[in-house]
Amino acid sequence: xxxxxxxxxxxxxxxxxxxxxxxxxxxxxxxxxxxxxxxxxxxxxxxxxxxxxxxxxxxxxxxxxxxxxxxxxxxxxxxxxxxxxxxxxxxxxxxxxxxxxxxxxxxxxxxxxxxxxxxxxxxxxxxxx
Amino acid sequence: xxxxxxxxxxxxxxxxxxxxxxxxxxxxxxxxxxxxxxxxxxxxxxxxxxxxxxxxxxxxxxxxxxxxxxxxxxxxxxxxxxxxxxxxxxxxxxxxxxxxxxxxxxxxxxxxxxxxxxxxxxxxxxxxxxxxxxxxxxxxxxxxxxxxxxxxxxxxxxxxxxxxxxxxxxxxxxxxxxxxxxxxxxxxxxxxxxxxxxxxxxxxxxxxxxxxxxxxxxxxxxxxxxxxxxxxxxxxxxxxxxxxxxxxxxxxxxxxxxxxxxxxxxxxxxxxxxxxxxxxxxxxxxxxxxxxxxxxxxxxxxxxxxxxxxxxxxxxxxxxxxxxxxxxxxxxxxxxxxxxxxxxxxxxxxxxxxxxxxxxx
Numbered sequence: 200x201x202x203x204x205x206x207x208x209x210x211x212x213x214x215x216x217x218x219x220x221x222x223x224x225x226x227x228x229x230x231x232x233x234x235x236x237x238x239x240x241x242x243x244x245x246x247x248x249x250x251x252x253x254x255x256x257x258x259x260x261x262x263x264x265x266x267x268x269x270x271x272x273x274x275x276x277x278x279x280x281x282x283x284x285x286x287x288x289x290x291x292x293x294x295x296x297x298x299x300x301x302x303x304x305x306x307x308x309x310x311x312x313x314x315x316x317x318x319x320x321x322x323x324x325x326x327x328x
Numbered sequence: 329x330x331x332x333x334x335x336x337x338x339x340x341x342x343x344x345x346x347x348x349x350x351x352x353x354x355x356x357x358x359x360x361x362x363x364x365x366x367x368x369x370x371x372x373x374x375x376x377x378x379x380x381x382x383x384x385x386x387x388x389x390x391x392x393x394x395x396x397x398x399x400x401x402x403x404x405x406x407x408x409x410x411x412x413x414x415x416x417x418x419x420x421x422x423x424x425x426x427x428x429x430x431x432x433x434x435x436x437x438x439x440x441x442x443x444x445x446x447x448x449x450x451x452x453x454x455x456x457x458x459x460x461x462x463x464x465x466x467x468x469x470x471x472x473x474x475x476x477x478x479x480x481x482x483x484x485x486x487x488x489x490x491x492x493x494x495x496x497x498x499x500x501x502x503x504x505x506x507x508x509x510x511x512x513x514x515x516x517x518x519x520x521x522x523x524x525x526x527x528x529x530x531x532x533x534x535x536x537x538x539x540x541x542x543x544x545x546x547x548x549x550x551x552x553x554x555x556x557x558x559x560x561x562x563x564x565x566x567x568x569x570x571x572x573x574x575x576x577x578x579x580x581x582x583x584x585x586x587x588x589x590x591x592x593x594x595x596x597x598x599x600x601x602x603x604x605x606x607x608x609x610x611x612x613x614x615x616x617x618x619x620x621x622x623x624x625x626x627x628x629x630x631x632x633x634x635x636x637x638x639x640x641x642x643x644x645x646x647x648x649x650x651x652x653x654x655x656x657x658x659x660x661x662x663x664x665x666x667x668x669x670x671x672x673x674x675x676x677x678x679x680x681x682x683x684x685x686x687x688x689x
Contacts, residue, residue: 235344235549236354238639239616257668259616261353261639262343262549290347 200228203294207270207309208318214294215270217309223297224270226258229322231293234260240282240289242299247275249301251308271308273301341371342547356550357641360511364469365546366534371434372464375444378427379453386428389447389590390420391573393583397422402490402506404581407443408591412598414567416440419508421492433563447590463527467534468515471541476516478537498533510551512558513684557640557682559608559649565619565635566606566649574602604632605657608679609648615672617648617665624664624671631656634665640681647681
């Protein structure tokens with residue numbers, strides 16, 4: 200699966216797609232493949248503050264529990280309620296399945312994240328281990 | 329995210345096979361429940377005891393009654409420490425009159441072999457570690473018998489559950505095939521020569537023969553969820569060197585009418601003093617119990633711990649096995665599981681969580 204160029208990526212395998220000062224956050228195709236069948240997504244409620252680099256939620260597959268790390272800082276404005284009942288959507292459409300939307304505190308934080316090309320290079324190295 | 333493959337006792341084992349070929353833990357699990365799946369379980373160990381006093385030796389080191397076994401029959405049993413706790417659980421096969429095969433776990437192979445050897449020195453029988461001689465492949469599921477029958481001249485329908493047979497398989501002579509498994513489903517475990525080209529050839533022939541049944545190769549992940557639904561214990565989780573037979577609820581495999589076996593004396597005294605017991609839990613609130621999570625009472629006090637917890641792919645519930653004080657073990661008793669600092673509701677339910685439907689054949 201190609202990594203969309205309309206967003207930025209973290210080394211912890213989240214993506215963030217900004218639209219002005221709002222941004223949606225999800226996990227990458229590589230992440231969903233590594234996790235396997237996803238059965239549980241837990242994210243903070245609307246209004247909660249996320250800070251860049253800190254854990255903000257949890258995603259669980261049948262086998263594994265993983266923290267979600269915030270790609271950028273901001274308050275949660277919307278939660279993807281569909282994932283509470285259909286978490287497997289993250290497997291079938293990882294780059295379309297946003298988990299939260301946030302109001303970016305400092306859009307400049309995205310500049311330090313990986314581009315699609317850089318992320319692709321990064322996961323190729325990681326998978327090669 | 330940091331998702332990792334889980335290392336399994338130093339073995340390079342697949343946790344699951346790629347989604348690209350239709351696998352993944354849920355699909356693998358469902359294949360075994362509804363049709364057939366195959367597992368490479370060559371990491372399992374095999375110890376053979378043979379000689380005039382082989383039965384006496386097996387009786388001394390295991391808690392079940394091996395004198396009840398006919399030639400060709402197998403039983404679930406366990407090796408115990410003098411404290412009545414577990415060295416390992418095993419399947420004891422009687423291959424011939426004075427010839428027994430113990431199938432043991434991967435993580436405890438060396439420990440088990442040394443323990444068996446050291447505890448059978450007084451008996452006139454040989455103890456051989458055959459672990460590296462065989463590749464064990466498990467064919468599991470309601471269609472397992474149909475699949476395997478395509479590849480062997482042995483009459484598999486004549487083999488009852490927990491019996492073994494021998495026959496030609498994929499052109500190989502005299503292959504041991506047991507109607508055993510670790511999935512709570514019908515199925516077979518076969519023991520083929522361990523050389524890589526032979527075991528790989530058999531593996532691919534089974535996959536090819538299983539195509540018409542939709543066979544899937546299954547990894548350790550599905551093996552774990554399948555055995556959990558069936559409440560089959562896993563060493564280091566439900567049983568260990570600090571858990572005794574009564575706590576683990578394995579009474580029916582422990583024959584106290586046997587006059588002697590390692591652990592018996594302690595178990596006799598311990599029966600009245602059992603304070604904790606293994607229970608099945610089903611989550612009643614959102615959340616998944618995982619191995620090692622704490623069990624809390626309604627006041628938030630820690631009362632026990634989860635030994636194994638997972639979503640159950642066939643039952644579509646979040647289930648767990650846990651040790652709790654006996655006063656919390658009644659069916660319907662409410663408890664909490666501590667998940668990331670929060671208590672999530674769960675209730676004690678009957679086990680096994682899953683029981684395979686009775687076959688009419």
